[in-house]
Amino acid sequence: MSITSSTASLPQRDSIRGAPPAGERAFSIAFSAVLGLGIFVALGGLAAILIWAVSAGLPRLDWGLFTNAPSTARIETAGFRTAIFGSLYVIAGVIVLIIPIGLGTALYLEEFSDRTSRFARLVDLNIQNLAGVPAIVFGILGLAFIVRGPVGIGFVAAAGSLTLALLVLPTIIVSSREAIRGVPRSLKEGALALGATPWKAVWTQVVPYAAPGVLTGAILSVARAFGEAAPLLLVGAVTFVTFNPRFWSDGYSVLPVMIYQYATRPQASFRLLAFAGVLVMLVLVLFMNSFAIWLRNRYERPLQ
Amino acid sequence: MNADPTPEHALPDAAAAPTVGSSMPGGSGSSETASTGFDLSTALGGARADDEERARAEVVFEADRLSVFYGDFQAVRDVSMQIHAKEITAFIGPSGCGKTTLLRSFNRMNDLIASARVEGGLRYHGEDVYGEGVSPVIVRRKIGMVFQKPNPFPKSIYDNVAYGPRVLKWKKSDLDDVVEESLTRAALWDEVKDRLDQSALGMSGGQQQRLCIARAIATKPDVLLMDEPCSALDPIATLRIEDLMRELKDEYSIVIVTHNMQQAARVSDYTAFLTVDIDDESGQRTGELVEMDRTDRIFTNASDPRTEAYVSGRFG
Structure with missing residues (x-):
């Protein structure tokens, strides 16, 4: 009885027509709006920087910017050549250091250590904490231990590489661990069941599968290292280097430091040079990332 | 948290083990047994095995009160059985009875789980699988395994089959023959011979599983362990x-x-029927072997009423 009457009072009950209740719709709309806002802020910020840098630096953008050495006397033809060399040396060193060390640490922690052991947990905790240490602290560390102190290699590009490698290692370790964790266990088990040693199983199954993720972490880490100025100021990236540096000897400079130096000078033509320097950095970062992404896509499970 | 400090309560009566533990000492949760002076024939006698028949073939595996633990949790308790050469032995039983755990202890796949631990004896052609100086890597080269879900590597069909031989550093010039022979044995050659260089992931589920079998037999192991190899496949x-x-x-x-x-x-x-014993106090589910016998007897004339109940669908 009561059932019939309640159905009668809700004649639309059996129909599947009509929209969901207004409250749910409002929530969906609000949710989409928040997502849209997020995308707008992220992309809008990036676009603003690009437009600003391009419009301010474009008048000065030419090949001389890449091929000429810095100069305070001939502002019109001054370039960034030595800083580009410095940056490329430093970054090359960073890449060579962080990929094997970062991947190795991540593989050890994910595949070979007993994750419940005290040691593994201590390492884990420290990596998380290191990721939050300010860059300048790594600069001081580099000055005390790499430039002077036990390593004592002086103010050279290699010292910059080592310092920046320490700075970005936590990032690449964490992202590599994520990538390794994403490898299906069944692959490693399958390899082990065929009599592969644990090392062989990891190297032939886990590493190739995780490679794209590891490379993504490396791209992010290297991009960050490329833009760092603060720690390098402490380990010898001096402002004006008018000769091409070498890796193991001589002073060196890097692009962000160079840009900072030009930007703080009072003359307008130096500021213009600083904006052009930003463009140089953008071009180089774009090149490096394109190469890294091309490399990653080549690895990206070509057989799937 | 690796070492498990459970005190060793010796179970006095070996024959009590196969007849389910209502009499088990509860509370402490430890029913570990010291396997000193244990006579295997006592346990096998309980399984009503015909000695003459059992003796006809070479024994590959001999489990002697084998127990498997994950940390404090006992997954399998006191399994004693013999597995003979060139036979198919099936493990059946309800979910959670430890069939897979038992199987994976045969080629030491449980070693991958840090907390896993084995007690009792397991001999492979008379050698202790868990003995000192035995490498799980070598064990797994003799004892191949096929998993529940087909797990081809994300490589070509050829590279999948060649993986094992390459691990063993077999001669490169032999690989083509090994691949063809293994795929032929696995009844897959005719279907894939024209696309050996294509991804194994593009095959159907049934083909993938046959590929996994081909991969497992490529290195000519002695034993093939199969963990529910058909559960992800259609009837054909x-x-x-x-x-x-x-x-x-x-x-x-x-x-x-x-x-x-x-x-x-x-x-x-041969069929081994395992069941699960739920501890009244802790609720722990521990697998036990009820009986092992010729398959026709298990299905038509089981000696244990629990086996009969299970195979006739009245329980489990």
């Missing part, structure tokens, strides 16, 4: 795998875990 693919198992039987000793009793009845020579 299942029948093909079963045909394949019957063909492989003349060269390999096969142990198969299955949820499908018809499958056990169709393909196996």
Whole structure:
């Protein structure tokens, strides 16, 4: 009885027509709006920087910017050549250091250590904490231990590489661990069941599968290292280097430091040079990332 | 948290083990047994095995009160059994009875779980699988395994089959022959011979599983462990795998875990029925062997009423 009457009072009950209740719709709309806002802020910020840098630096953008050495006397033809060399040396060193060390640490922690052991947990905790240490602290560390102190290699590009490698290692370790964790266990088990040693199983199954993720972490880490100025100021990236540096000897400079130096000078033509320097950095970062992404896509499970 | 400090309560009566633990000392949760002075024939006598028949073939595996633990949790308790060469042995039983755990202890796949631990004896052709100086890597080269879900590597069909031989550093010039022979044995050659360089992931589920079998037999192991190899397959693919198992039987000793009793009845020579014992106090679910016998006897004339109840569908 009561059932019939309640159905009668809700004649639309059996129909599947009509929209969901207004409250749910409002929530969906609000949710989409928040997502849209997020995308707008992220992309809008990036676009603003690009437009600003391009419009301010474009008048000065030419090949001389890449091929000429810095100069305070001939502002019109001054370039960034030595800083580009410095940056490329430093970054090359960073890449060579962080990929094997970062991947190795991540593989050890994910595949070979007993994750419940005290040691593994201590390492884990420290990596998380290191990721939050300010860059300048790594600069001081580099000055005390790499430039002077036990390593004592002086103010050279290699010292910059080592310092920046320490700075970005936590990032690449964490992202590599994520990538390794994403490898299906069944692959490693399958390899082990065929009599592969644990090392062989990891190297032939886990590493190739995780490679794209590891490379993504490396791209992010290297991009960050490329833009760092603060720690390098402490380990010898001096402002004006008018000769091409070498890796193991001589002073060196890097692009962000160079840009900072030009930007703080009072003359307008130096500021213009600083904006052009930003463009140089953008071009180089774009090149490096394109190469890294091309490399990653080549690895990206070509057989799937 | 690795070492498990459970006190060793010796279970006095060996024969008490196969007859379910209502009499087990509860509370402490430890029913570990010291396996000193244990006579295997006592336990096998309980399984009503015909000694003459059992003696006819070479013994591949001999488990002697084998228990498997994950940390404090006992997954399998006191399993004693013999597995013979060139037979298909099936493990059946309800979910959670430790069939897979038991199977994976045979080629030391449980070693991958840090908290896993084995007690009791497991001998492979008389050698202690868990003995000192035994490498799990070498064990797994003799004892191949096929998993529940087909797990081809994200490589070409050829590279999948060649993986094992390459691990063993077999001569490169032999690889083509090994691949062809293995795929032929796995009844897959005709289907894939024209696309060996294509991804194994593009195959159907049944083909993938046959590829995994081809991969496992490529290195000519002695035993093939199969963990519910057909549970992810359709009935036709299942029948093909079963045909394949019957063909492989003349060269390999096969142990198969299955949820499908018809499958056990169709393909196996011997069947072990395991059940799960739920501890009244802790609620722990521990697997135990109820009986092991010729498959036809298990299905038509089981000696234990629990086996009969299970195979006739009245429980589990």
